[in-house]
Amino acid sequence: MSIKKVTVLGTGVLGSQIAFQTAFSGFEVTAYDINDDALEAAHDRFAKLVSIYRDEVDGAKDGKADKAAESITLTTDLAEAVKDADLVIEAVPEVMKIKQETYRKLGELAPQRTIFATNSSTLLPSDLKDSTGRPDRFLALHFANDVWRYNTAEVMGTKETDPEVFHAVAEFAGKIGMVPIELHKEKAGYVVNSLLVPLLNSAMSLSAGGYADPEAVDKTWRIATGAPFGPFQMIDVIGLNTPYNILVNSDEDGKKLAAWLKTNYIDKGKLGKSSGEGFYKYS
Amino acid sequence: MSIKKVTVLGTGVLGSQIAFQTAFSGFEVTAYDINDDALEAAHDRFAKLVSIYRDEVDGAKDGKADKAAESITLTTDLAEAVKDADLVIEAVPEVMKIKQETYRKLGELAPQRTIFATNSSTLLPSDLKDSTGRPDRFLALHFANDVWRYNTAEVMGTKETDPEVFHAVAEFAGKIGMVPIELHKEKAGYVVNSLLVPLLNSAMSLSAGGYADPEAVDKTWRIATGAPFGPFQMIDVIGLNTPYNILVNSDEDGKKLAAWLKTNYIDKGKLGKSSGEGFYKYS
Numbered sequence: 001m002s003i004k005k006v007t008v009l010g011t012g013v014l015g016s017q018i019a020f021q022t023a024f025s026g027f028e029v030t031a032y033d034i035n036d037d038a039l040e041a042a043h044d045r046f047a048k049l050v051s052i053y054r055d056e057v058d059g060a061k062d063g064k065a066d067k068a069a070e071s072i073t074l075t076t077d078l079a080e081a082v083k084d085a086d087l088v089i090e091a092v093p094e095v096m097k098i099k100q101e102t103y104r105k106l107g108e109l110a111p112q113r114t115i116f117a118t119n120s121s122t123l124l125p126s127d128l129k130d131s132t133g134r135p136d137r138f139l140a141l142h143f144a145n146d147v148w149r150y151n152t153a154e155v156m157g158t159k160e161t162d163p164e165v166f167h168a169v170a171e172f173a174g175k176i177g178m179v180p181i182e183l184h185k186e187k188a189g190y191v192v193n194s195l196l197v198p199l200l201n202s203a204m205s206l207s208a209g210g211y212a213d214p215e216a217v218d219k220t221w222r223i224a225t226g227a228p229f230g231p232f233q234m235i236d237v238i239g240l241n242t243p244y245n246i247l248v249n250s251d252e253d254g255k256k257l258a259a260w261l262k263t264n265y266i267d268k269g270k271l272g273k274s275s276g277e278g279f280y281k282y283s
Numbered sequence: 284m285s286i287k288k289v290t291v292l293g294t295g296v297l298g299s300q301i302a303f304q305t306a307f308s309g310f311e312v313t314a315y316d317i318n319d320d321a322l323e324a325a326h327d328r329f330a331k332l333v334s335i336y337r338d339e340v341d342g343a344k345d346g347k348a349d350k351a352a353e354s355i356t357l358t359t360d361l362a363e364a365v366k367d368a369d370l371v372i373e374a375v376p377e378v379m380k381i382k383q384e385t386y387r388k389l390g391e392l393a394p395q396r397t398i399f400a401t402n403s404s405t406l407l408p409s410d411l412k413d414s415t416g417r418p419d420r421f422l423a424l425h426f427a428n429d430v431w432r433y434n435t436a437e438v439m440g441t442k443e444t445d446p447e448v449f450h451a452v453a454e455f456a457g458k459i460g461m462v463p464i465e466l467h468k469e470k471a472g473y474v475v476n477s478l479l480v481p482l483l484n485s486a487m488s489l490s491a492g493g494y495a496d497p498e499a500v501d502k503t504w505r506i507a508t509g510a511p512f513g514p515f516q517m518i519d520v521i522g523l524n525t526p527y528n529i530l531v532n533s534d535e536d537g538k539k540l541a542a543w544l545k546t547n548y549i550d551k552g553k554l555g556k557s558s559g560e561g562f563y564k565y566s
Contacts, residue, residue, distance in 0.1 A: 144506075144507060150506060150507055151506060152502075152503050152506045152507060154503070179502060179506060181495065181499050181502060181503050182495070182496075182499060183494055183495050183499075184493055184494060184495065184496075185492070185493055185494050187489070187492075187494045187495075191489060191494070191495050191499065191500055191503040192503050192504075192507050194485055194488075194489055194494075195482060195485050195486060195489075195500070195503070195504055195507075195514065196507065196508075198481035198482060198484070198485045199478060199481060199482045199485075201481070202477055202478050202481045202482075203478060205477075206470070206474060206477055206478075209468070209470075210467055210468055211466055211467060211468050211470045211474070211477075212464065212465070212466050212467065212470075212474050213465075216464050216465060216466075216474065217474055217478070219435075219462060219464065220435050220437070220464050220474040220475050220478070221475075221478055223427075223433060223434060223435045223462060224427060224433055224435060224475050224478075224479065225479075225510050225511075225512065225517070226510060226511045226512065227508050227509060227510035227511075228508075228509045228510075229508065229509065231478065234508070
């Protein structure tokens, strides 16, 4: 089960990073998106990644990053994109209907041997497997934003995923410079968010409840664990809208935290690092 | 409200560290314990701290650590220990009755001006304030194990604590090389355990539930947050009995985690780093 040709569906933030990292690692990559505007945007994203890799990634100077970007085939033709793919990594919008429709088409267009992997953060592969027509060759491969720095690739199958497929995808993840994190059973939030969400919620509870200021909470965390960033610094990087959207759809306690985030930060334009201010100011 | 003479009650693991760090920082320190055996043990603890400080703490060579140990007055006479203290830091066993009885005696023996601070991890200062006879001059000052490395000092008063006392104790914490973490309201677990416990529980849930192995969980955490240690490595350092004792007295989910810890680790003698093995092996 050899993976050589990889197709990435969706060229948004994560899709473009996955395509780029895979091409940078020497694989033959095709990136698909729905129209020319999207491909134009993808082109710009790749250009930005070239510049980031040059600065931050070992071995990315001397044209290797440029070559990776040039090597990616961009197309709006799904049939063409997947006709010879060993692995399709799906990174289309997190909307069940869009994903299901994508898998339905994909199941018809891709060769029988092609493995499908979803990068979905919020859906379980079980939610999608029936749309694929090949549940044994389908699983989740979950990347984190800024793949070149936060290089975990969480591998999570369903009960129907062929163990050889699971193994091949974990191995592929290693070959593109990721650290494969193998999950033995399906888990919403995978490992990373199953750990992060309770920490970030506890931190917000402390400050929203008036027990301690974000700075004090972060300081405590950094000293106690040796971590470079405290939970509020992490939320600033993630962006405050992400926890807000999770919390506003959760239980009573969560809704209270969401309201606190909204009133004190989001409504004031403090959306996190990318907006220049969140819990902290950035210049 | 000047703090110069400090008395530490209880010379166990934390008490001896607090006394030593305070003496090392140039304060006049008396350490009290209940009998000569306890004081003998304290003497040994101070000797070990001298050696640790020499290796790990800036400026501890050239006899400064030795001098700190020598400067500490050891006594089993409570009246003598507190008769001229500006601040008494209580680090006696975490048993309500022992603490209450200690404060009752202390309230009678110490001068009116003396501030009392409890290092209790599990009791709130509200639980103890009435025993002190001086709730306005009483608060919690909570240290972490290995104070020279994990140098947070959480300062937490009750509604009755005089703000000037709170301020003076926070300032004192800074003077002995701690980073004062100010809590505005009482919170069980302070900041540090309010953050750590949910993270460690989530990590144990992932492994106990068969989703991912401790190594995979730790790896994910280290990469995602840049922290030097994952949650299972942290538990190994803390010792598995600590989360076990918390979990076994908690809700259904907690009891399940406790049982998992017991069966797979504690019953096999895998108690953490100090026993040579926990989730990982140590040599």
